[in-house]
Amino acid sequence: MKKILFTAVLCLFTLFVEAQENKFAANRSENAVALITSQMEISDADAEFIQQTLYNKYASNARKIRGKGLSEDEKKAVYKTASKETRQKLMTRFNREEVQKIIDLERKSFKK
DSSP states (O other): OHHHHHHHHHHHHHHHHHHSOOHHHHHHHHHHHHHHHHHSOOOHHHHHHHHHHHHHHHHHHHHHHTTSOOOHHHHHHHHHHHHHHHHHHHHTTSOHHHHHHHHHHHHHHHHO
């Protein structure tokens, strides 16, 4: 009986932890979108799309890197792959110049 109860509690705890939002990714994507929307004229739907895309990028990078003991080169490979995927997602909705401006503003938001 104790094993069953322990297993059930462990499963619930695991589900709760997995469901938590990555606060770092959320804050970083919100800051980037705030700068992007202040510098570019985009719709609310496009801003939401950008925020979700950037959040997914940051959260995915964190899942792939955190606690894995990766070398700097391996981390760079993860970041490079994520950047390519993000660029491709943005290209489905924006033209090349807009995507480049979004990426430049995203990078600029890191420094603020």
